[in-house]
Amino acid sequence: MPTVLVVVEAQPDGKLKKATLNAITAARALGDVHAVVLAKDATALAAEVKDYVKVVHAGSAAHVEHYLAETWAPAVAEVAKAISAEWVGAAATQQGRDLMPRVAAKLNAAMASDIMAVNGTTLTRPMWAGAVIAEVTLSTPVKAFTVRTTEFALAEKAGGAGEVKAFAPAPVTSPTKFVEFKEVKSARPELTEARIVVSGGRGTKGDFKEVEALADELGAAVGASRAVCDAGWQPNDLQVGQTGKVVAPSLYVAAGISGAIQHLAGMKGSKTIVAINKDGEAPIFQVADYGLVADLFKALPELRAAIKAAK
């Protein structure tokens, strides 16, 4: 069995980010899974991961405290070489997207981004905003990938805890310095992990009150189209689509969103899609299970009241 190394990602609070467990599921289809954890003190996070993999390589060092591709890529590559990993991957989060090509470059590995399926050594991935699905093979000795988390279930614990191997990442001088991270705090669930997502588009004209109120009634996350984020109406981090977040909740409500292919690329894997748009011809209706031709400012409060009443 080939060895697969998965880079573990932490949430801002230092705990395991769930996306890593989706990546581990994909990795299991490729071989024996090892994980690498990098932190100032990697002990706690390594303990969280060890039940899911064969070996956790826990790298503790001050210089890897704040994630930087420049300091993490050498440490990941060091582990990959030491264990002769044939595959190296991570979840296709912003961190994974930033890091993995740099790791691949260090290992002279070809890379497939956003993989959706694994079949032997053939990987499936989207192209042209998901209008096309490609099957690809990589011919370099070491191969890299990022995982589209919506396409793989969260990994179950493997039978028996894996081994934790501590190591000290070799010091590196980075040409890049971490300055700050401005967290956009939200009491709502994480967009990519939520069971329900309510998204607003340009049709809201920037007034997200009703979108948010419905989201809160449903315990849902809030999402947005590019038009909304470009205008600064909502944080960039909420953009759903080809070049933003990919979500696949059990319910996705799109209000005042036209349904451009770039937006669909990020939500058409949702189980049930509801579209509310005043234009009956809007392309969003082609992917919606339930379409309501209506003014969102009227329909959303009505919907919230009806859902509340139906509880």
Next chain:
Amino acid sequence: MKILVTAKRVEDPESKIKVDAAGKGIVKEGLKYKINPFDEIAVEEALRLVAKHPGDVVAVSIGGKEVHEQLRHALAMGATKAVWVNHEGPLDQMGVAGLLKKIVEKEKPDLVILGKQSIDDDQNQVGQYLAEWLGWGQATFASKADSLDSENEKNKVPGVIVGDGAKTIDVIREVDGGLNRLQLTLPAVVTTDLRLNQPRYASLPGIMKAKSKPLEELNPAGLGVDVAPKITVTKLSMPPARKAGIKVADVPTLVTKLKTEAKVI
């Protein structure tokens, strides 16, 4: 400040992409082509930076003769010089990054700005490969604190913040859960996200001037780069269409359907 930017030729993002019958490529008939939207943002950012820190903007494109269109577009926006790598046939991200590395070594820019991804391959890799192979710092997904509706945007203020003496740059990046600020020692690689800027239109005088700006021709063999792809696409297909849904007459019907049919609330 000398800046190298990329200008990849891609299908217009508005086009409907269809896979051909053999599942080997896409149907080319009727497609329009454009500069990759993220590369256009890269060109714009470079132009804003050199307006404050004078220097050249060199635009690079790889492909057949048709990529002259995208190079002329970058020149018409205001780039100083174009570099065309004449190459037909498949090319993967390692190939592109390998070629760009050689061009960087020739041109010696202070900064390379590329799109974070091209909207055909959607790989999001080249900038990171290039940064590693050059041993430079990288700031992917460059954005800024102001929105595209802000005063600063109207005044074409660059999002990339150049430090005193132009030895460093600060870049605000779109990351999960917020914005991240990095300081990079120059030379460095930056990849653009959507909110970095709104690219300008090429003016008529710009288009006229572009015709006489220099366009250098190179090729992979001359640059000493083996571009044989390491990624093989074995099959292309179209994703299954979602099954057709229905329009509901009113909110009460919608709620009933969500409860009893979809069982999601």
